[in-house]
Amino acid sequence: MYLTQGLHRALQQCPERTATIFSGRRHSFGTLGGRVARLAGALRTLGVQPGDRVAMLAHNSDRYAEFFLAVWWAGAVANPVNTRWSAAEIAYSLNDCETAVLLVDDAFAAQVPAIRQQATVVRTVVHAGDAAAPEGMLSYEALLQAAAPMTDAGRQGDELAAILYTGGTTGFPKGVMLSHANLWSAAVARLAELSMAPDGISLLVAPLFHVAGLGRLVTQIVIGATSVIEPVFRADAVLDAIERHRVSDVMLVPSMLQMLLDHPVFDAARLRSLQRIVHGASPMPPALLDRAMQALPHVGFITSYGMTETSAVVSLNGPMCQATRARFDKVLRSVGRAGYGCEVRIVDGEGQPVLSGTVGEIAVRGPGVMLGYWNKPAETAGALRDGWLFTGDGAWMDGSGYMHVVDRLKDMIISGGENVYSVEVEAALMLHPAVASCAVIGVPSEQWGEAVHAVVVLRPGHLADGQALRDHCRTRLAGYKCPKTVDFIEALPLSAAGKVLKNRLREPFWQGRSQRVN
Incomplete structure (x- = not known):
């Protein structure tokens, strides 16, 4: 399967349905399809060929969604850039995967000279902001207007779709290679387990350079549903967006959820439309989950465990709400069981399964597992062994398959010989x-x-x-x-x-x- 398939389906079945809402702009799927085909054509005129890498350094926006779809439509590979990185870190990632075309928005345009000085592979910069394009950059909207739409290149299956660079906390960042099949199968597996209606409205506030944000965008495209996009997380803006657009579904990391609950203007009555909150990316403190469930008793809370290397989804737990929490009490603190489309086991240092209740390392196998790390064969061989991804996360599993994550193995403390x-x-x-x-x-x-x-x-x-x-x-x-x-x-x-x-x-x-x- 290929990642533009959902857009083709929406163009055939619901072209008038709203695809994206961002900063006062609304685009239907019909409009989105036309813009994507023209942007893909523009990329081709800039010399982008199938398999080439194209990067974007920007906050979330409707143009960011167009970037992913157009890159895939052109048969190329998306390289979304971490917005917290220094110019040197950004340049490393661009040089590492030989990215020749870089898109930037208004917030990051000023960094381009420093980036280009170090990223010698970048030959073209496209300004994808709302202000006038700075000198030396091409205008995103002007490119679209001048370009002829191209036919979808149709790259699919195990062909490379995106390179997502990890944080680089233990050295240079590693580029995680995700295929069309990786991202598509992860989205469909999530939908099979936690169905979402096409008329559901999702708020995209997790950064789109992160697998959590990208995975949610892919899911919305697969089902042809509306995405409300916020550039960054701001508690007041998120509250306003949920209320104004009647958002039904949002993915938040625990720190975002806490900031939402702590904000002076928080009012549960404003979030009546909200049906589900998916939380993940870092451990959820039980006290925070208890507080959130009490503050929003009508909302179903879903624990999600995964990582970039697994295209996000590995396990799910829920939805749980205040009314049903007694039924989930025994597994409330777990990250759930292996989701559809993947296998999970807990292993020892030799890669052998451990007994139920014993702490070991989480190993994952399935169609969402990455192709490997870009240009890093040794690191790839260390992580992918005998068909399994060794995650580096410590956990134990109970007799019913519920996983309880205890720590990143590198974060575990050995004090006086005790873990x-x-x-x-x-x-x-x-x-x-x-x-x-x-x-x-x-x-x-x-x-x-x-x-x-x-x-x-x-x-x-x-x-x-x-x-x-x-x-x-x-x-x-x-x-x-x-x-x-x-x-x-x-x-x-x-x-x-x-x-x-x-x-x-x-x-x-x-x-x-x-x-x-x-």
Whole structure:
């Protein structure tokens, strides 16, 4: 199957249906199809051939959706760029996969000179913003108006569709190669398990350079449904968009959900249209999920586990709402069971399955698993072994197949010979009424090898010191799991996808030392 198939289907069956809503602009599927065919034709005039890479550095927009579809229509490969990266990191990714054409919006146009100085492969920059195109860049809308529509190139199946670069927290970023079949099968598997009607309206606020945002866009195109697109996450704007456009479905990472609930203008009555919230990308603190379910009792909450290398979806849990939570109580804290279209098992260091209830590494097999890492055969061989993807996530599975993720293996703390899972300690800290958010890391200790260290953000108007939080943890955790030290900061460092950047928190403690590698 191919990733423009859903657009062809919508053009045949519902060309008048609204495809995208962004910043006052509405495009029907008929309009979207015409713009995509012309943009693909424009890319061809710029020298883009089937298999070539085309990049976009921008916030979410309707043009970002057009970018993906047009690149695939032209038979090329999409390379969406992480908006949080420095010019050097961006240039590395562009040079690494030899991206010749780069699209940028108004927010990132000023970075282009620094990027082009280092990214020698880039020959053409297209300005996809609303302002006038800066000198040296081509105008997106002018290209569309001048271009003739081209016939869909029809690349499909195992042919490469996108290269999504990982965060690069342990060295240079790795380009995850995802095929048409990878992304399409992941979307269809999700739809088979959690069906969504074509008249459902989804809010796209997770960044489209991230697999969570891209996966949701692909799903919307597959079923020919409307996407309301927000450029970045802002709690007030998300509340307004859900209310104004009667959004039924949204994907949020836990940090986004917390900011939504904490916002002064939050009002559950404004979210009456909302039917489901899918959460994933990082662990959901149980206290936050409890709070959200109480605040929005009519909403079904769905836990999603996955990663870039699996085209997002591996397992799902839910939907769960306040009225049905008793039925899900035993599995509420799990990330669910293997979704349709993939196999999951928990393995030991030798790759052999472990007994039920035993912590090991999650291994995944199925049509959503990546082709490999671009130009990194050794890393590909390390991750893909005997047909399985070894994820680097630690978890245990119960007798009914429900997975409980305990930590990234690299984030696990070994203190005094005992394994301490940061997720468990964070969940305990989040139960304290003064804690707004937190992260737990391992820091060097002469006595213990590693010591448990907590970094905490307090709620406005609440007070707590390190001793109070340690005493609180001792009522819920074994002594060796409780934080030995606590730092208080105003905000945790987050990636553009809303994940806590624990490498930044660890760095000051481990500078000049050899940190344990799992």
